[in-house]
Amino acid sequence: MSAQKDRWVSSFSFLLFCASSIPMWGSARLLQELSPQEYFSSLQAGRASLAYFSHNVSPGAQPFLEQIENSAEALQDYGISVVKVICPKEDVSRYCGKENALRKAYLFRGNMLIREFPTDALFDVNSIVANVLFALLFNEVKYVETLADLQNIENTLKGRLNMVFAYVPAIGTAEHRAVMEAAFVYGTVHQFVLTTEATLLKDTGDDEPDVSSARLLFCHCQWATDLAQPCRRTAMGQALTMLNIHRHLKLMGAPLVTEVAEDPEKVSTVHLQLGLPLVFILSQKETYEADRRTAEFVAWQLLGKAGVALLSRDLVDLNILLRSNVALKTPDEGVPVKYLVLEDTDEVITLVEDKSKVKQIQEEEEEEEEEDEDVKENNNQDIQDDQVVEAVSRDKKRELPLEQILVLTEETFHSALMETARMVVLFYASWEAVSLAVLRSYTEVADHLEGTHGVLLSRVNCWDWPGVCTEENVTQFPTIKIYEKGERSVMYNGMWGTEELTSFIMLSRVPCPLKLATIDEAEGYLRGEFPSELSSYHHTSLLGVFSTATSEAREAFEEAGSILSGHVTMGMYFEDDALTLSRKYAVSPPALLLARSGGRSVEGITLSKQNAQDMVQMIRYELLDIFPEITVQNLPRYLQLRKPFLILFSDGDIGQVESKEMLKLAKGRAQQEFVACWLNLKKTPVGRGVLKAYFATMPSLPVLIWVNFHAGGQVFKFPSEQSITELNILSWLEKLKSGLEVPSSTLSEEDWKPPLPAYDFLQMMETAVPELPLHTPQRHGDTPVAQRPPESPGGITTTQEEPSRETKAEKMGPSGTDLRGTAPRLAAREKQGKRHSEL
Secondary structure (H helix, E strand, O other), X not given: OHHHHHHHHHHHHHHHHHHHOOOOOOOOXXXXXXXXXXXXXXXXXXXXXXXXXXXXXXXHHHHXXXXXXXXXXXXXXXXXXXXXXXXXXXXXXXXXXOOOHHHEEEEEEOOEEEEEEEHHHOOOHXXXXXXXXXXHOOOOEEEOOOHHHHHHHHHHHXXXXXXXXXXXXXXXXXXXXXXXXXXXXXXXXXXXXXEOOOHHHXXXXXXXXXXXXXXXXXXXXXXXXXXXXXXXXXXXXXXXXXXXHHHHHHHHHOOOOEEEOOOHHHOOOHHHHOOOOEEEEEEOHHHHHHHHHHHHHHHHHXXXXXXXXXXXXXXXXXXXXXXXXXXXXXXXXXXXXXXXXXXXXXXXXXXXXXXXXXXXXXXXXXXXXXXXXXXXXXXXXXOOOOHHHHHHHHOOOOOOOOOOOEEOOOOOHHHHHXXXXXXXXXXXXXXXXXXXXXXXXXXXXXXXXXXXXXXXXXXXXXXXXXXXHHHOOOOOOOEEEEEEOOOOOEEOOOOOOHHHHHXXXXXOOOOOOEEXXXXXXXXXXXXXXXXXXXXXXXXXXXXXXXXXXXXXXXXXXXXXXXXXXXXXXXXXXXXXXXXXXXXXXXXXXXXXXXXXXXXXXXXXXXXXOOOHHHHHHHHHHHOOOOOOEOXXXXXXXXXXXXOOEEEEEEOOOOOHHHHHHHHHHXXXXXXXXXXXXXXXXXXXXXXXXXXXXXXXXXXXXOEEEEEOOOOOOEEEEXXXXXXXXXXXXXXXXXXXXXXXXXXXXXXXXXXXXXXXXXXXXXXXXXXXXXXXXXXOOOOHHXXXXXXXXXXXXXXXXXXXXXXXXXXXXXOOOOOOOEOOOOOOOOOOOOOOOOOOOOO
């Protein structure tokens, strides 16, 4: 809730910042001391200044001067300078020559005198700021003494502007200052009216006014189109401070009723941002007009206390009781929306004003639900435990932009491959959750690669066209393959994120391995001289060097390249002078040259493997970083090594000293015995959950951990009192091997299984259902509905707000005390629909 307050406090602070940005006189001091000639010559048209003229400072004037100096900063925020004018003894002018004049402060706009203030009226900062702004905002703030004056102002405003009416017990108080500061910001939007007459409080509707307390009323005169129609008034319930006034005016400017067409959990309005609850009136098409009148009636009653929204059941798929007619969303983070069954509008108002009422209503509903508990007790299958399915189900009404992706069918698949030099094909099933999740990433890839020459993205729905998928040996969903004319397809087997998919598609455009003709080309390749459009998709250059006598190794390298195409960049050099190139890097053909960091470091590796699969494994291993930063994306690659992990957890980038020491350790024998790595908790926040699983409490960072996932699961913590150096770590590891260290914790050996058993669809099917015929080729649009599950309806859910109350004419609906038109209550409870309905 504090974060929400900060948002609206900061927005107001921005307004004050804008005011304070008006340039002031060049002096570093806020209270300037000038001679009369200097002061009057510095006055600028339209600029306001407060001046105090004095020959010398008497002891009696010292407190006044202190308050004047203290107020200089506050007045500067409004573009008003404060000046102490030192009068020469011989000066007998109007402001310096008379004794009475020296007991006053003068407010100028340009060289025009606006107001004279007796010094005893400016007794503190509040009184100075309030009086000065009151004088300057003469047109924005009207002062009234009688009810007739107030009514005359109201009548002139009806149908045009709203009015802010404030009562303060006295001029020059903190409340008076708050009203003036608000008028400085909002004076062009609302008409401000001020009074110190206590009798006007009773005349405005308060039977027993507390005349010692300031009050503020927002008068909705813009809604009153008839002179005989009074302006509705909404009192501010908080103390009269600048921030409270700003908050109240923001609430009064918000829509009276907001119409929403999305999940209430996602809805955010100005009321929630300002720390107030939001009441949803649940509606449906048949009762919309009655529900709208009910919502407006409730909104007027709760104005300034809560927001009111009208939620149509017809537009949002809510998994709640059909008889629920009201929902309440509080500004507290993590608190779910509460759905309730209320009888009349009085209960809705009580719901907001009496917080304990919510708990009472829920307890009553829980008692009514006890009769269904036995039925639900063993029915855990209704709980969705698959996060991917849950996410897809939650967003099933989100329409994907599929226009850039070509749809292929059994009739168009082969012809499209023949007509296109290079085609990316996604094979998926429209009913399967992971397929739909990947389809979303696929659309983002299409958007990212829009306009890229030589790349065409397409899709095949295997539920509609199983013959195509069977022929292309698609045995799992989803599958992505890249087809080129006259060559076999390349299948993607990496992560399903947008970045990884894009990199694979772009890198697979380059021949793998890329055959280089000269030593200069080979050297350029090692330096990272790659096509500019692919520069962001590769990091390490790998070059195979072969002589004419190593044809078997070269063929294995070429086969390995076809397997790794799209995942790495590989070059190959096998000309007559290959021996010259390999000797430069102290290796003999067949060899691998590995260039990291744009060719600044080239490592030569002798190729001892002659089998393509062994070569693939070796290349993947050599491409691993020596001291990697572990992320969600690359963790599987290092887990496949089945080695213990030495992980440095850090809250941000690790220091240069630790990085240097860990790198020295990783380049030694550690590379063969364990994986030395680090994890940035800011980039990979899931690491905090890992540390909480290792330790009872969160350790101080950075922290060095040894864990062997594949043997025992013991977790050891490097002593925090020791510095992280290569020698200290090696000494500690020797103690671990000798059994001299006690593990901090031990990971559970239990298998990670799904929390619930899988659905037995065969058992759930009715035995009387006849067999469906096999899918026969036909036009996609003619496919019978019975042969495939319906696709989720499209449409983007949005929040549509009604025009502000300040721009609508008021329509007074019936007062209404019940919710008769809202979400009809049912005699018997409807059973909630099962999850997995999309299957």
